[in-house]
Amino acid sequence: MAQNGWQVHKFGGSSLADAHCFRQVADILLSASAPRQAVVVSAMGGVTDALLGLVAVAEHTPGQIAPRLDALGARYRATVDDLLGDGEATDGQRPPNPVRDALLESFAADLSDAADVLQAISLVRAAADRSRDLVAGFGELWSARLLAAYLEQESAARNAGRSASWLDARELIVVEHGEMGPGVLWERSRANARQCFADDREGIVVVTGFIASDPDGLHTTLGRNGSDYSASILAALLAADAITIWTDVDGVMSADPNRVPDATVIGDLSYNEAMELAYFGARVIHPQTMSPAIERSIPIWIRNTFNTAARGSRIGRSDGVEKGIKGVTSVDDVALVNLEGAGMIGVPGTADRLFGALRDAGISVILISQASSEHSICFAIPGRNGGEVEAVVRQAFHGELEQGLIQSIEVQENCSIIAVVGDGMAGLAGIAAKFFGTFGAAGISVKAIAQGSSERNISAVIAREDVTRALRAAHSGFYLSAKTISVGLVGPGHVGGALLDQIAAEARRLHDEFALDFRVRAIATSTRMHLAERSVELANWRSIFEQDSEPLDWKVFAAHVNADHLPHAAIVDCSASDDVANRYLDWFRDGIHVVTPNKKAQSGPLEYYDRLHRERRKHNAHFLYETTVGAALPIIGTLRDLRQTGDEIISIEGVFSGTLAYLFNVFDARKPFSTIVREARDAGYTEPDPRDDLSGMDVARKVIILAREMGLRLELADLTIESLVPDGLGGGSPDEFLVALKDYDDVMARRWQQASEAGQILRYVGRLDKDGTATVRLEALPADHAFSNMNLTDNIVRYVSRRYHDNPLVVQGPGAGPAVTAAGVFADLLRLATYLGASR
Ligand code: ADP
Ligand code: ASP
Ligand code: MG
Numbered sequence: 001m002a003q004n005g006w007q008v009h010k011f012g013g014s015s016l017a018d019a020h021c022f023r024q025v026a027d028i029l030l031s032a033s034a035p036r037q038a039v040v041v042s043a044m045g046g047v048t049d050a051l052l053g054l055v056a057v058a059e060h061t062p063g064q065i066a067p068r069l070d071a072l073g074a075r076y077r078a079t080v081d082d083l084l085g086d087g088e089a090t091d092g093q094r095p096p097n098p099v100r101d102a103l104l105e106s107f108a109a110d111l112s113d114a115a116d117v118l119q120a121i122s123l124v125r126a127a128a129d130r131s132r133d134l135v136a137g138f139g140e141l142w143s144a145r146l147l148a149a150y151l152e153q154e155s156a157a158r159n160a161g162r163s164a165s166w167l168d169a170r171e172l173i174v175v176e177h178g179e180m181g182p183g184v185l186w187e188r189s190r191a192n193a194r195q196c197f198a199d200d201r202e203g204i205v206v207v208t209g210f211i212a213s214d215p216d217g218l219h220t221t222l223g224r225n226g227s228d229y230s231a232s233i234l235a236a237l238l239a240a241d242a243i244t245i246w247t248d249v250d251g252v253m254s255a256d257p258n259r260v261p262d263a264t265v266i267g268d269l270s271y272n273e274a275m276e277l278a279y280f281g282a283r284v285i286h287p288q289t290m291s292p293a294i295e296r297s298i299p300i301w302i303r304n305t306f307n308t309a310a311r312g313s314r315i316g317r318s319d320g321v322e323k324g325i326k327g328v329t330s331v332d333d334v335a336l337v338n339l340e341g342a343g344m345i346g347v348p349g350t351a352d353r354l355f356g357a358l359r360d361a362g363i364s365v366i367l368i369s370q371a372s373s374e375h376s377i378c379f380a381i382p383g384r385n386g387g388e389v390e391a392v393v394r395q396a397f398h399g400e401l402e403q404g405l406i407q408s409i410e411v412q413e414n415c416s417i418i419a420v421v422g423d424g425m426a427g428l429a430g431i432a433a434k435f436f437g438t439f440g441a442a443g444i445s446v447k448a449i450a451q452g453s454s455e456r457n458i459s460a461v462i463a464r465e466d467v468t469r470a471l472r473a474a475h476s477g478f479y480l481s482a483k484t485i486s487v488g489l490v491g492p493g494h495v496g497g498a499l500l501d502q503i504a505a506e507a508r509r510l511h512d513e514f515a516l517d518f519r520v521r522a523i524a525t526s527t528r529m530h531l532a533e534r535s536v537e538l539a540n541w542r543s544i545f546e547q548d549s550e551p552l553d554w555k556v557f558a559a560h561v562n563a564d565h566l567p568h569a570a571i572v573d574c575s576a577s578d579d580v581a582n583r584y585l586d587w588f589r590d591g592i593h594v595v596t597p598n599k600k601a602q603s604g605p606l607e608y609y610d611r612l613h614r615e616r617r618k619h620n621a622h623f624l625y626e627t628t629v630g631a632a633l634p635i636i637g638t639l640r641d642l643r644q645t646g647d648e649i650i651s652i653e654g655v656f657s658g659t660l661a662y663l664f665n666v667f668d669a670r671k672p673f674s675t676i677v678r679e680a681r682d683a684g685y686t687e688p689d690p691r692d693d694l695s696g697m698d699v700a701r702k703v704i705i706l707a708r709e710m711g712l713r714l715e716l717a718d719l720t721i722e723s724l725v726p727d728g729l730g731g732g733s734p735d736e737f738l739v740a741l742k743d744y745d746d747v748m749a750r751r752w753q754q755a756s757e758a759g760q761i762l763r764y765v766g767r768l769d770k771d772g773t774a775t776v777r778l779e780a781l782p783a784d785h786a787f788s789n790m791n792l793t794d795n796i797v798r799y800v801s802r803r804y805h806d807n808p809l810v811v812q813g814p815g816a817g818p819a820v821t822a823a824g825v826f827a828d829l830l831r832l833a834t835y836l837g838a839s840r
């Protein structure tokens with residue numbers, strides 16, 4: 001038995017793709033302190049595929065053998081030159097480099113051997129397994145030799161004092177192929193190990209992955225991705241302390257990162273969990289890798305060759321590993337077979353015969369589900385066997401079929417299995433409910449289900465076309481905070497911009513304290529948009545938008561916000577646009593929630609309003625618009641609370657415009673009204689065109705919103721509106737208007753005078769009665785009226801209800817301005833998160 005002290009590393013094809021990768025690998029190995037390192041290598045990325053491709057070419061189109069071999073040769077030589085080259089001599093002759101020359105010589109010999117084997121295959125047009133294995137295994141020989149040579153060179157150059165050599169695993173690992181795949185002949189392999197790793201052997205030994213010998217000493221392989229297995233066999237032979245599998249991701253991830261952008265690294269997992277994940281297609285590790293390591297409790301680390309700072313994943317014994325869901329994974333191509341018949345009820349041995357027949361036909365069964373009535377058996381097999389399975393089953397149940405004891409055999413091809421994996425899932429209530437619930441919500445139908453009795457895996461069979469969506473939905477159901485919301489913002493102006501700044505400032509706190517994760521992933525103006533995959537870096541959103549935006553496309557925008565790997569999507573409309581409001585319907589239909597201070601949808605035609613709310617309910621979308629009236633003041637919320645708790649609203653009156661509140665707070669006829677309007681505009685208290693405020697339309701819209709909230713079916717046309725824009729001044733520029741308004745200063749002054757003499761004050765008031773009478777106009781109110789005592793741009797609303805009758809309920813406070821409005825929208829977003837994450 002070789003002595004301890006060996007560290008085993010394995011570098012996969014992705015870590016050995018080109019010269020740059022080899023350099024990175026050498027850095028890792030030469031900077032490690034262990035004196036004895038055994039390094040298992042795969043073929044350079046893509047080389048095994050290319051070699052197997054050559055075998056197929058030899059079988060079908062032998063004419064292509066030579067050019068394909070040339071391409072492989074060119075790639076390898078270029079890498080060798082890059083790593084071991086020492087420049088061109090002036091005469092075009094390369095200076096002698098014995099190491100490189102020897103390497104290229106053996107490579108040339110291998111290529112010519114490969115060409116011979118391929119030639120032989122092409123003659124019979126069929127490759128024997130042995131020939132295929134021989135050709136496929138060259139890649140590992142080439143990369144092992146090259147890495148050893150490069151390590152020698154680098155060690156010398158760096159004075160690292162580390163020797164490097166390479167070893168052909170066929171001299172070491174002996175396997176026998178059985179039904180379960182290759183099994184190691186430990187005694188023979190151990191004897192080989194004693195020879196190859198003599199007590200005094202030190203330094204770095206590069207060992208070919210993937211290839212091995214069979215009991216007769218002939219070439220064989222451990223199957224695709226078998227180098228992981230090689231590494232763990234070697235670790236067992238050397239009684240190594242640990243195995244490190246170096247690849248191109250930071251560890252084993254909660255789902256295939258190519259399909260689920262939000263997948264995260266799993267820090268620690270048990271052997272069994274890793275095995276389930278691997279079996280179900282997580283390419284990052286090969287399932288057989290586990291057994292030699294488990295027997296000797298050798299931990300397996302998965303680490304990133306290109307990001308050595310990351311800790312990686314540790315696969316080990318289950319003690320100390322957190323229980324619960326670890327990953328979501330899939331087998332992409334399966335066929336589902338359903339066998340049905342009353343004749344199977346209570347007949348012993350049916351399953352035995354069925355699976356016996358499948359085994360004899362070499363078809364492996366991936367999943368079985370039998371209803372307890374035994375009326376039907378359903379099982380999944382690899383997609384490639386989908387065509388033959390029916391005949392196999394028919395043959396096995398020939399008699400029963402004839403007698404009608406079995407009624408049907410149904411084969412559904414193009415299915416996939418999706419599975420959640422984790423130790424001790426059974427102990428955690430609700431996992432299956434969540435798993436299937438996510439499919440329900442995503443509209444994915446489940447064809448069959450199975451829970452392994454290990455309770456480490458729950459699987460579902462679905463249509464193949466749904467698999468990526470299913471992976472994402474299940475992953476987000478289990479992994480993301482229930483309050484992860486993909487947010488798209490429309491209208492990054494005063495309010496929208498302030499909102500983005502507020503979210504930026506609070507994001508971390510919300511995440512840490514409340515598990516809230518707002519991902520602003522899209523921003524749109526009326527003409528352009530910026531989309532971010534994960535989330536816009538909010539600290540710099542202005543410059544990001546300026547530098548990187550594309551023409552607006554609403555469909556693309558909404559689809560991006562509504563990403564299926566995130567649990568929820570919301571669009572925040574901070575525009576004042578009809579056009580945007582008209583899109584809510586489509587968004588609701590897609591299940592996108594809407595949060596907005598834009599009044600247009602809620603105060604537009606009733607017909608659209610009704611449709612909007614119908615669709616919203618149908619698709620479980622939320623619509624939050626508290627800021628459409630009185631900015632962040634709780635005006636709509638209060639009204640709702642009253643009604644929902646059974647109170648009856650008798651009337652609502654209020655000053656709903658901060659601008660008009662300000663104008664009449666200040667106006668006392670000492671200064672002309674037109675001057676006050678001009679000053680207010682210059683101070684930014686009015687819209688750029690003050691007529692937008694003075695017309696009363698903005699107030700009228702708010703009154704409509706409240707009316708509908710009260711259950712009154714009013715249209716804008718049903719309101720009596722007093723506009724403060726005198727007749728005939730509707731046209732012309734804002735400045736021309738302000739000049740013309742002077743002619744009406746006297747009229748305004750007189751109204752103030754009259755009111756004042758009667759002990760009254762002027763206020764622009766919206767009123768609404770439960771019988772549907774609604775007015776918006778300038779009123780003279782008693783000086784001690786609740787509306788007289790208002791600050792600057794305050795809004796005030798007074799609710800008279802059955803409960804609040806003699807002493808009405810009043811809500812008052814600043815009701816305008818970008819910062820408070822944005823804060824109100826923000827509060828609505830938080831409310832949305834609460835609705836969505838209510839179960840957490
Ligand atoms: P190597 O060449 O190092 O053997 P592989 O390509 O065989 O690497 O495996 C690593 C790849 O596996 C990753 O790049 C990733 O795309 C894929 N993968 C699939 N599922 C997972 C998962 N659950 N965790 C990590 N990687 C995964
Ligand atoms: N090179 C082999 C393959 O691509 C083995 C491995 O990389 O693990 O399957
Ligand atoms: Mg691999």
